[in-house]
Amino acid sequence: MVLYLRAILTWLGFLFNTTAPHIIRSIARQCILRIRKLGIRPAQSGLQTLLSRLLAYYQRISPKNSHAEQETTYFTAASTIHPGVLAPVNDLSQSSPIQANQLQVQVSQHPAQGSITSIDSRSQSASTTEWDPKRFKPLAPQLCQRYTGRVLVRSDIETKPIPAKKKDFSETPVDGWEGVVHPEGALYFYDATRHVFTDANLRSRRLLKAINHLAYQLRLKASDIIDDSTHLVLELQAKEDACNYYFVQHDKRLLFWLQDFDEPICIYEHVKGVKSDTHIKIALEAQYWMHCELYPSNAPIQPQIATELKHVLLHAHSDFLTSDTSVVPYDLSTLHSMLDLSNNLVEYVGLLTPSSDECVELPAHLMCVLARLMRLFARSKLLNFYGQAGARLNANQSVYEVEESRQKGTFRLRLANVFLWGAPAAQYKFLRNTWVDNILNYPKWYRHINRLNGDWSNVAIFSTVMLAVDVSFLCAPGVISAVAVVIYLSTMCSVSSLVVSILLAVESRGWGTDSAEGAASFMARMIHTQSDVEALAIMYSLPYAYLIWGMFCFVTALGIYVFHSTNTATLVVVGLCWVAATALTLWPAWWGKFVMTPWSVPSRKGGHVKETV
Template sequence: MQSRRQLDMSTGWEAHVHPEGTLYFYHPMKRVFTDTNVQVPAFLNEINHCADNLLDLARSSGVDLTSAIELTLQLGMDPDTEERVCSYYFADRDERTLFWLHELGTEDLFEGVRGVKDHSHIRYVIQFQYWVHCELYPNNREVESQNGLLMELREIIVHASADVITSEKSLSPFGGEELSKILDLISHLQETTLKECSPHSICVIARFMQYFARAKFFNFCGQSCARLEADQSIYLTDDEHMVKSVISWIVELLCFGAPRAQMKELQRVWVDKSTSSPRWKDFNDKLSREWISITIYSTVMLTVDLSFLTVPSVNAQTSQSVAIIAAYVSTFSVVGSLVVSILLAGQNRKYGSVSANNAVVFLTRMTNSIFGDRALAILHSLPYALLMWGMVYFVVAFSFLVFKSTSIILLGMTGCGMLIVILLTLWPIWAAKNDRVFSWLRGRLTGSE
């Protein structure tokens, strides 16, 4: 199946159809690509004029326009002056890079990555753009095919697969199951491709090469500060302001330490304002399971609160009694936990399966506040915190009802039993957060023997 369409030969341009259906044009003599419809005479004259001017400027600037150099043009409108402008870039197929003849701002090119200085580091983001170029214009790629491009991609996928299998902190932009599918796809391409890759195969290869080139740029590959593990930060952290620290400590206490645990999970995924699709999806799967379980517990706790309020001895009390008020607050807390869990679960279904790029946009918006990442950690811990406060208030309501109408003997027995239960409840929490204390006690006991 041919991707080339017939066009007036006198123009020197060829019309090609991209595997996804886009129509683009190529001038084999000048080696120029464009998406602008050169079948329109006015556009044809402007594109030819721009191409000739840029090629002359490149020669006068000392650029060696070898057969490996391609020029891409696009006509557009300047949003400020509303005048027609011609955007361009040159692509070097040997070096796998793009270059321009004029100065170019790097704000959009670096995608917000800080500390980019070395040329060897910048090269990876340029290579990412080059593979985007190859995917957009996949025809006439015989040189890449003959140089073993498919085998190169296969070696990259094999190494990434081994890294995912042997490490829990792999930097691969794909998960193990996805890598296995990609490897099967490459094996199929090797079986069907004889000497050179078709435009369809070039699109597939270029798309995968984009991901790995972009990952190398974000991970500072080849630099002295290169990220070697997925949860490793390469930037120095600033000291937190005292006011923020005090507020964070108070919120941590009110939420029963849940924000700290959520913050650790978030830091494993949201590292230096970037993430990868496998870790993002795994993170959201864990959150979904957690919120589903909290929803079940909240439903049970809501049933308990409503049943408690229907007890005759509770109804016999005044509406201002401690037991009634505590039961009401417990019910409100549990309902709040249930509602927040459902809302977060719905949000998670919407953004949990998006790509890494969309996940970065979502996380940037969610953490764009004075508390930064901690704000999202607090939000994720709200279902757990509200459920715990519901339980605490229910215990207060139940305890007031029990200790108010119990004799002295039963009061002592109930108080001792309640104290034992409280100690047993706090034991695992204390052991997890203060393991050095238990180690010290164990050492003292061992030494005394």
């Protein structure tokens, strides 16, 4: 169809620029009006016959001029009709100004090599064709409203009956646009001629007209920098004469805009200090793969990308296996599943393309898989300053200078560490190594939270036992007032330990242990400053600290009760045993440098800072 159309338009323009009889010029004019009225598809069937008749007639009346025409002929395309429908004009040197919303295109007479070689614009109405930056806002794929701006279906609409003998249930095609269904089920539209995507419902004539006009203006403005590998994505704003947009450059794996992106914090994933071009390129590549995930059809990629993904996963798998502080954001089981997916992708692409130099278009389902995995690891590179002078090589390292002075905590934490038997120090160390620069190391977080839940369950059992022992001690005969007071304190600590353990165990279910995104959201809500990290560490330490205080008070009450005796032999024997038991009890605490916790937090010492960048 495209070849026929180019040939027809070329010869119609040829007839207008010659001294053909009036009847030929009239037929050509009627043909043009017919194409404008019906569009390309309905008029296609009779165009080839009309062309052959016109050529035969003209060769009979003007054989000398049939080969005297120049190699190129000029046409104009009005934005009010389909972008592919071109209307001929007279010699450009004598033509009148092009009407508003028109595009001047130079088309080669050779169909096999025909392409748009020059683009220019003429306008009589500044309100319709002049570039207005206020109507166009740069957009990032991450901010697309596909999942938030859904169209809701009315529940009170009557069910449509199925007509008898109906076999064709396809929707009415939108002129120039193809309806594409995403593997997840979302409907979007694609213009293969102009390489334009949109989520707008173009079955509405109002939206179709608005999208065509906005796409025309953007492509006209970007005519000097776009090529065949450039795609455009449009998202209508609430005010339908304006839109959000971005251009996609597939051969470079990046996005670009015609205006400055003044607020790129969403593209940078809220990472501070993104300055170098190489770092920005990684952020744009992550957004590029997000685009391929949103619009998987008609996304040309190089076949070696599947192999590249496999290499990335192999390295991530081995790094997580051999390092305690790996920056890989996934655990072994997840990495193993990803590796299986990449193996299937490599096998499929290898069968699809015998040559690794040609771009391919994967099926939409496979493209979604490839794009999502590539996006996840591109995002990890962005967060860890991949390829930068201050790259994060260990998950427990901060890339910012201000964080290095907060390794030991404030005076409040050190004071709480004394009264809570050293538990806050261990919890603070865990949180500091897991929540670094507002980035959560989810594998470590998941393991530690599960371990904490087990510890809190054990503490609840021990607290129940201590509570029973304290109550029984109060029932013993001859308990003096001093012993009773200390037992009361022990009972209070046991009850507090039991209650706090239950509360933390219940609340931990909402701490995002089911997904990395939920865990990161919880930490972002809980931690805003360094003081919040310390407060969370102290809170995690309360069940264990209350239990230790309850035991300490019980032992103190027992000591008062025993040493209150006046029997010398009893005092000597019990005193010696008491000293020995106390020494052996404190031995593990001394061995662990007085850090007494029911859990351990393994870590590896990171490197030293050489300089600040």
